[in-house]
Amino acid sequence: MPVVLLHAFPLSSAMWLAQREGLAGRCRVITPDLRGFGGSVLDEEEPSLDAMADDVARLLDAEGIDRAVIGGHSMGGYVTMAFCRRHPERVLGVILAGTKAGADSEAARLARERLAEAVVASGSGVLVEEVLPGLVGATTKARRGMVFGRVRGLVQAAPPRAVAWAARAMAARPDSFDTLAKLAVPALVMVGEEDELAPVPEARAMAEAAPDSRLEIVEKAGHLIAVEQPEAFNRIVAGFLATLAPAEA
Structure with missing residues (x-):
């Protein structure tokens, strides 16, 4: 079973x-770099999560x-939620960890724009100072x-350019509860009990x-469950995949 895992910002x-x-x-694990990060290329397209979702479709x-x-x-x-909107026929199951379905508030959008401008001007x-403290929980720290x-x-x-592009793409995202x-x-749906960015x-x-x-709350983990509590993350994902296997078989 192919499983595509999409990384967090700004990793x-x-x-x-x-x-x-x-x-x-247990599965075929596919972990691409989202546009501009790692080994991927950032072009001149306008910032958009839809563009990232379409990149995933092209990868498939x-x-x-x-x-x-x-x-x-x-x-x-x-x-992932953008992919579900644009390519629902290609989805076998969905894993959402340390994330939110709601759109940004105006204050959050302004904060993302300030971050985008600051990282372009001053580097990563x-x-x-601005992002790292919220990525991990108190236990990890x-x-x-x-x-x-x-x-x-x-x-x-x-x-820096990828960070700014992604920040602006996230700021423009729609509410995904309908999705x-x-x-x-x-x-x-997985969340760390110590996550302050996307809380329980x-x-x-x-x-x-x-x-x-199904909702899984991971103890002694903050925002980055897969990094902070990898064994728990893998165990929960493996259990979820096992529930999909009979239908797919």
Whole structure:
């Protein structure tokens, strides 16, 4: 079963190392770099999550895959919901981790624009102050120095132009609760109990909106569940995939 995992902002597909290793025996794990991050190219197209979603569809075409489980963390979750809007016939199941279905408030949109301008003007170092603190939970900050250091390195490696492009794309995203309500496939919603960016009530609302969904709250994890608690993340995803296998078989 092909499973596409889309990374968080402002990281790259490198965040999925533990998933590529831990889930490899259960499914075909595909972890692309979203536009401009990691090894991917950023063109001159206007910022848009739809463009990122269409990139994923082209990737499936290139890999000869008709349908796949599509999942995303944070920004990757936004792209996943955009993919569900644009290519619903290609979705076997949905995984949404540390993300939100609601659109940005005006204050949040302005904050993203300020971040975009700051990172272009001053480089990715600004992300260490503005973004990094919210990416991991209190337990990771206090007890998992190596994990926090790894996340810091991934943040520092983010290309400024890609960061600005993605921030503006996220600011322009629509409300996706209608998208969740129209899902015709099972959905897994996952949230870290210490997540302050996309907290538990947001995840619960998403799970309630989707017709066939399950909500998993991961203890001692913040926003980046897959990095902070990779064993728990992999176990939950494997259990979800097992529920899809009989129907697909």
